[in-house]
Amino acid sequence: MPFVALGLVADLARAVAAQGYTAPTPIQSQAIPMILAGRDLLAAAQTGTGKTAAFTLPLLQRLQLDQNRALPPGRPRALVLTPTRELAAQIADSVRVYGHHLAPRTALLVGGVSMGPQLDALRRRVDVLVATPGRLLDHLSQKTVSLAGVEILVLDEGDRMLDLGFLPAIRRLLALLPKRRQTLLFSATFAEPIRELAGDFLRDPAVIDIAPRNAAADRVEQQVHPVDSERKAALLSHLLSAGERDATLVFTRTKHGADRLSRQLERDGIRTAALHGNKSQSARTRALDDFKQGRIQVLVATDIAARGLDIVQLPRVVNYELPHVPEDYVHRIGRTGRAGRTGLAISLVSVDENSRLRDIQRLLGHPLPSSVVEGFAPSDGRRSPAPATPASGARRHPTHRAGPPPGERPASSSPRWSARPETGSGDSSRRRHPSYPPRRAATTGDRI
Ligand code: AMP
Secondary structure, eight states: OOGGGGTOOHHHHHHHHHTTOOSOOHHHHHHHHHHHTTOOEEEEOOTTSSHHHHHHHHHHHHHTOOTTSOOOTTOOSEEEEOSSHHHHHHHHHHHHHHTTTTOOOEEEEOTTSOSHHHHHHHTSOOSEEEEOHHHHHHHHHTTSOOOTTOOEEEEOSHHHHHHTTOHHHHHHHHHTSOSSOEEEEEESOOOHHHHHHHHHHOSSOEEEEOGGGOOGGGGEEEEEEEOOGGGHHHHHHHHHHSSOOOOEEEEOSSHHHHHHHHHHHHHTTOOEEEEOTTSOHHHHHHHHHHHHTTSSSEEEEOGGGTSSOOOSSOOEEEESSOOSSHHHHHHHHTTSSOTTOOEEEEEEEOGGGHHHHHHHHHHHTSOOOBOOBTTOOOOTTOOOOOOOOOOTTOOOOOOSOSSOOTTSOOOBSSOOOSOOOOOSTTHHHHTSOOOOOOOOOOOOTTOO
């Protein structure tokens, strides 16, 4: 189905065609007509499903941008709120790309950078404002921006906003918006707090649930390597140096852990940068840019990078440590296997992480294939399996063993870095979609 069949004007259809999109994704097919019709929307869709275009295209059309219309400066007509600066910057870029022929005026308000250019932008007319909650509140307190003219509000990555403790800020911001407006809430899950938020702030929303049918993890081959925790860095260097030196996003649990590992990999001759919440915005932008441009091979990141980042050419993700919250595993591995490509997600799992692995496998509904890398077998007494309590029908996978039982894939000394169909056991279960049971994620606080 072409984009124009969804009701989009030719200028927008031309812009998406220029991006090489031939057909709308499922979230786009469902959301665009609803948004064009003026409905509020509650949509469960992960990043990677095309959700940015799903809200940006109809939003631009509804604004009926008329560049000659005199509007007061610093009074946006559409507001997009996102949890992280990187995501906000990406969305602002997308607004410019999709709005190429309509030329919307876009402003980006995020923390960690100086106020000057933001104040300049707010002294002019603003059609679409993309912001993170904290910096937007700063501007509001200084009265440099007014939300009184907002016609459309987009809350992106709603569940992440709540995880990061933005609920009070969101409530304050919503109180400053006109009551008559269109509100679009996107979230990877429909967990209870999201439903509460929707109940409070959305009017008779259309509900779209794309996540179960469109999980990025579906195209991602997953592999667990059991290893002693003190040998993880050596194993990672070994894996990164073997075969092709493709770009790899590595996740750690803490900021210090990310810095430490990044230094270690540099010492091993692997070009690396770290990305986390303690870095200045310019360092974060530079690291991401270097990674996207291939100037560094490895980006070591905390979960701040797990959602929202769109790095199309990312063949591999490594969980150096498993995440605090099982749902973050799905978001992390969703950084690869995007835009129709396949990807590989490796998890280095030490014995103290067995319970996290179990939680992840429970969330996925199946066990993950596991193999020991030769030379990195966990020491004796550290081979206890992490039974997955799999959903009925899922086959069980042995984990944390030094060698394979008869008939299973042997431990590999040259781990596979290319994503190709899994030949070992676990193939059928790997293709199952992750489910998103409504559960409250732990607050990750300041660690990331
Ligand atoms: P998003 O979920 O918005 O982060 O989008 C994920 C990726 O999909 C981005 O690289 C988009 O450029 C790409 N994309 C969005 N819509 C389409 C489409 N209809 N066809 C092909 N790629 C798309």
